[in-house]
Amino acid sequence: MTTRASSSYAIGIDVGATKIAAAWVNMETGTLGPVCRIQTRRNAPGEGIVDDIAMLLDSILPPDGIHNGATAAIGVAVPELVDLYGEIRSAWNFPLPGLIERLSSITGAPVRAESDVRAAAFAEARFGAGRGCSNFAYFSLGSGMSYTLCLEGRPYAGAHGFAIHFASSEMAVPVRDRSELASAIPEDYASGIGMARLWEERGGEPLLHGVHSLEELAALEDPMALRVIADGAGMGGRLIAQVVNMLDPEKIILGGGLGCSTGVYRTKLETQIRSHIWEQSCSDIPLLVAGLGEEAGIIGAALTAWAARQALDVT
Missing domain, CATH: 3.30.420.40 (ATPase, nucleotide binding domain)
Structure with missing residues (x-):
């Protein structure tokens, strides 16, 4: 069994009912880079909301690519049911068609979705009140x-x-x-x-x-x-x-x-x-x-994706 070294950074995106926020997250400390936020267009078609999330992700990437390959993964916390395999299984708040594939195509890094409450709880367990x-x-x-x-x-x-x-x-x-x-x-x-x-x-x-x-x-x-x-x-x-x-x-x-x-x-x-x-x-x-306040979703999304990537990197 070998272990490949992976980055201590991941990107977290928190898709909420009123706003969408994204930032780089240091997986060793839980600290964030600058947080970018936009309003959630709840009444827009699902494809439009996916466009907004993709635009937000692109806005925090450096001009020379995805941190020169230094990111482990991208996590997305959503206000929906997400199964054990990271597949979004509901659309109570709004549909997000093709979200994972769209974000992956921007960066080439693995993308993982998670229910927002589970992502926030993970962040609190690792870096917060838990x-x-x-x-x-x-x-x-x-x-x-x-x-x-x-x-x-x-x-x-x-x-x-x-x-x-x-x-x-x-x-x-x-x-x-x-x-x-x-x-x-x-x-x-x-x-x-x-x-x-x-x-x-x-x-x-x-x-x-x-x-x-x-x-x-x-x-x-x-x-x-x-x-x-x-x-x-x-x-x-x-x-x-x-x-x-x-x-x-x-x-x-x-x-x-x-x-x-x-x-x-x-x-x-x-x-x-x-x-x-x-x-x-x-x-x-x-x-x-x-x-961790409103940053918990961002941190937890990144943690979830990073943990999934770590599991894959152990072969």
Whole structure:
């Protein structure tokens, strides 16, 4: 068996619902080069979004080629299901037709896709709030909601690569008089988009900055804003507590715009999580904010691609 030396640099691209970001990443330290960002054209055809990602990648390459061959790989974190082989298997947010082939044709380097929540959790395990922890549950709370269990420094993907859901499935509970069941999808109420929609459904004017505007109103003690946030945090907190009851992790790490917030939502979310953990001796579980912030997706995408390349380089 021989091992071929590979670069300590990889490129990470984080494709989000509102923005796309890319940078070079040092795989030894987790530090980034200059980060380039563009807005995500969610309403554009999938081919147009792929064009934008390709343009962004090309913009961070040096004029003499792909860092003179010094990059190990290119990783792309996407807000979709990605299987164990790096194939994008859903198009809930937007389709990305031919993305991997397109990026590979630009550089000649291997390209690997990964679900954004798993990429961010990998980055936190290696360089962030999960470093040195044998197991933790990472929750991405923002426009949508997803999670990853990390074991011994690596995200657990499941049998097929789809172990990222905790708020996407329809649930049912009895109505008040117990005459029938009422069903709902928690993410539709507890995510950032869900809470903004709930605000409007209860009679509020459209929010200029989405859930951020909702937080500002709650800070001013607007009663309806407080109630919407309490309901969203109540549903999300109960679900996170249920995951803790099922998996018994050492830590909880919260990422995403909502997960990293410090206002009314965060206070109510933590109260709900701790009060619904079944075993009271575990209710003081460390509840940490992601240490890498919005850079976690870029770093994790690069890490995923670099790890896949390392595995191939050992022959």
